[in-house]
Amino acid sequence: MDGWMDEKVSTDVEMTDPDVGAVMGFSGFGKKARTFDLEAIFEQTRRTAIERSRKVLEEERSVVRPSDPTSCAGRSGHTGDSTRSPVDSESGSDDSDNGSEKTGPTLPSQMSRLDVEGESAMGPPLPQGYGKQQCETDEEEEEDDGDEEEDDEDKNPLKRIPDSHEITLTHGKKTVSALGLDPSGARLVTGGYDYEVKLWDFAGMDASLQAFRSLQPCECHQIKSLQYSSTGDVILCVAGSAQAKVLDRDGFQVMECVKGDQYIVDQAKTKGHTAMLNSGVWHPKIKEEFVTCSNDGTVRTWDMNNEKKHKSVFKPRSMQGKRVIPTTCVYSRDGKLIAAACQDGSIQIWDRTVNVHTKFHNRQAHAPGSDTSCLSFSYDGNTLASRGGDDTIKTWDMRNFRNPLNVASGLPNIFPMTDCCFSPDDKLLVTGTSVKRGQENGKLLFFDRETFQKLYEIEVTDASVIRCLWHPKLNQIMVGTGNGLAKVYYHPVKSQRGAKLCVVKTKRKAKQSQTVTQEYVITPHALPMFREPRQKSTRKQLEKDRLDPVKSHKPEPPVSGPGRGGRVGTHGGTLSSFIVKNIALDKTDDSNPREAILRHAKEAEQNPYWVAPAYVKTQPHAVFAAPETEEEMEDDEPEWKKRKL
Template sequence: MEQQGEDREQSKSTSGTAGNDADIASVMGFSGFGKKARTFDLDAIFEQTRRTAIERSQKVTEQREMKDAEKQKRALMRGDSHADKASVSGGKGRPATSSSRPQSDSSSSSSDSEDNSEDELIGPPPPGQLSSRRATEENEEFVGPPLPPGYKDSDEEEEEEEEDDVSALGLDPSGARLVTGGYDYDVKFWDFAGMDSALQAFRCLQPCECHQIRSLQYSITGDVILVVSGNSQAKILDRDGFQVIECVKGDQYIVDMANTKGHTAMLNSGCWHPKIKEEFLTCSNDGTVRTWDVTNEKKHKNVFKPRSMQGKRVIPTCCTYSRDGKLIAAGCQDGSIQIWDRNLSVHTKFHCRQAHVPGSDPSCLTFSYDGTVLASRGGDDTLKTWDMRNFKKPLNVATGLSSFFPMTDCCFSPDDKLLMTGTSVKKGAGNGTLVFFDRLTFQKVYEIEVASSSVVRCLWHPKLNQIMVGTGNGLAKVYYDPIKSQRGAKLCVVKSQRKEKQAETLTQDYIITPHALPMFREARQRSTRKQLEKDRLDPLKSHKPEPPVSGPGRGGRVAMHGGTLSSFIVKNIALDKTDDSNPREAILRHAKEASENPYWVAPAYTRTQPEPVFAEEELDDEEADKEPEWKKRKI
């Protein structure tokens, strides 16, 4: 009824305006004001749009149900439980809708059309909706066997285990300074001789900005440090942390990496030459191992390109020099170990294609001190040793050594009898350990629980005979023997912790009264530094010592010539020129008073005190000659 009333009012207003237009046209002498405005029936348009939306939503729903039925059949055939779950839940996490709906119910049809319009996702969706929609689509498209129980994605492990871990350790050859780096981009310097038991670093810096630190090593002279981070350019720092050089970055658009001047991708590892102090080595995700010279930072020295069994490029994950510096070894992503002659970069001198499981990323290679054995730490939870004279198969293999990090170390003991490595654990699943193996028999000799986190880095210094360990929870630990170890941590653990300096002056609260009279107004303190300078000039607040007394002493203080008690005694008593000619008479003149009024010694010996016998007076020379020889005093 209301709608009909509105239509009548609208028709009346329309007829009225038409009559007025006709009157004005007849008066002014022309037939009309032009073409009439086109009218639209909005109700019919809305009804047509609603019907079109309903038909379209029905088609979309039917197509979706057909796809779900096909996926359900495939899942039943392949045994995919995940696809069954998706089909039961109605596709994308929404309850399945029916294809038959009554068109007479306008409210239900409008709500259905809104739901279907949301499903169709017309227009750009918000970021949260888009991400959730993509996630559900990926889950629906997944076809295959179910994931094993306890499986965790590698990204989740990195978020859980690699947060602020100590990913790099370096000790100078003398063992005086330790440098550490981590995933928090910080490089910290520790001085054993300057630290106390608080063990605080004396310097912290970020040389590579927002790139994680992957390797740190002092040169053989200990004057510079090689810093390998997550970017493509290695840096050289001096002992105080100032940058010396930065390697050049290569051209990433050149296909042949031998024609570029530097690395074009993230660095993985690096080390110094054991004999030549100016040369160092780096490996990168661009598939090359490059040697550099400190004197020439604009271009690499040599390029070594590891190749897979098919001759394709493979990424080196770790690299090192041999003890004599003549060989360069690299562990690659395909599980191979490839070794080149330092002066011949074309063909490998030794190689083992299946040293570790392909894709396990070997994390460390190290040579024994005698240079005949190579140890490799693999990401396949193994530790292997290789004989350089027979590189076909490993000498010994240890399994079950979990490793979650791409830089887990292994190293030989200074006497070359033991081999050490660390193990990784998941968060809250136990403690990371240091494991020691006998080099010849490869039997587990000893195992140390380090912390409730993974052991990422380990270093056994040959001069200090101490072990440095970096853990996954950001701790750097030092293990030493009180008898066999030398210097290093023994210098700082015996020092007591320094006390913090207390403030000499206490801050005073001031009451600000801006409208007080000048005679009652207090001067407002503008700066603490200025107040300290004023207090320094005040002799009472600065506790200025009193000057020496000039002239005769006063107030219990002696004069300037006797400023101290000892000097006063020396001047007035010890240097007294008065001297008795007969010291015996000087002492015996007090004998009568002491015998009549005994006070100190005599009362204690009243009963046992013997009669004093004094020597007789000295005789003349003539009488002395008459005495017998045995009575004469021997001089």
């Protein structure tokens, strides 16, 4: 190829403009860039590929090649001489006579079915490396085994259930009524009947499995629903109060919905809910919007940017047109529909933009008077699952909402927030059962979505199974129970991150500080008289503090005697004991107060201290009346005072 390629390459040296060269001080800018005729190169490559393929086909027709895997190297399309096949070397010798190199690849044996008699049958030139064949190696066998396992999992969805390992997170002693996992699967939030909300970080936890934060966002109200937003930066907290709250990832309040006026009859005229909330979820596409439902008979949508008023109001109605209480609400997967289940057993679905009339409704979806605890849309958006308070679970086709697709009964449900959810592959439906504590074990049941046959069950604990959540990214199942536990089921191979991060970490030992010393403050620009000496070691500093009489001040001993310096003496050491001893227990008889006072008259006259010194000049001689007898006192009395006999 070098012969014809060199003919096409121009190697002439062009001299520049003499004026430019004279100004800049040189005669030329160098050699001109080499140019190639691409059409000629492609044509030559095509011709070489055709000739080589023709010789390979002739050789294969005459000689039957062995099936040894090492022969793959001989049929490979490498252009290097070290991996060239015998046929390639023969064709290479012929091509070298013509003065050109082999640049085109060889064609595989499968090309024998093609017509290669004419050049036009080959079409455009094949790319380099087209004729490479892969040998059957161990890696290919492993890939085939992996494909077979995937096929088996597709045929048997039970193999996708990650239940080989589990961890237990202790939330408290009361029911875990709310579970939430962020979209990335890094943090879990739990809430319960004990008003507590706990945050768990899988990456930061160790084998002790302790929550990194615990708080009571709604004071004395039971937590009913917790959910991370689509971006995972905030948490929607719905409790038994009338005001939903939005918390950030660390549990601090970001927003609180306004409470409506409970004295207004028309709920559409109020700015918020006026009764206890039942449920709430985020919009799957719009990260600032969420929906809540309440006992005031309304379903309201909210915007995080406007906490002073709701965004829109949906009012479910019974068959008679009366107000009915919604027990749960949910968005569809695309966020266009809002579904709510009501206490009269109905399921009502609205278009998100039209809040007047329902788009779909079924008045007899579940038994009247039962609280439907959960609604869940499938990932394809065509199926709606409902967990009823009448101990049933049903699936509904959104294209024909009149009759249920499948029904499973005999599933006890005594909690108003018992969950149901779809598996990530949309082939299984999962729900929990309620039991009386200590009598039976609560179970997590797996149903086939198409046939509604119970395929598998997991005995969780000796209490009710309320919340269940199957994360699609982690492939882990989170379960909330009635005895205050939150369990996480995972598989070491099929699951990703999540609980696998914390179980491998050893429990950290708390560091115990033996001494507490004063912190050393570095002030390089302070005056020498205010600058603290640099501490060399803690031991030396403790020794200096021991020698300091102020820092190592000995505690004062108890006072003996009557007391001094404002300190009360012994005999109990308290003021009350001093009063009891000196005053309350004084045995002096003060039945005659006059005698008690005159007892000190002589001493007061000789050593006046309180009253007498003030009257020394004005009243030098005190004259006191002598005591009189009763007869004299009666004679001195006037006539009108004398008692008549």
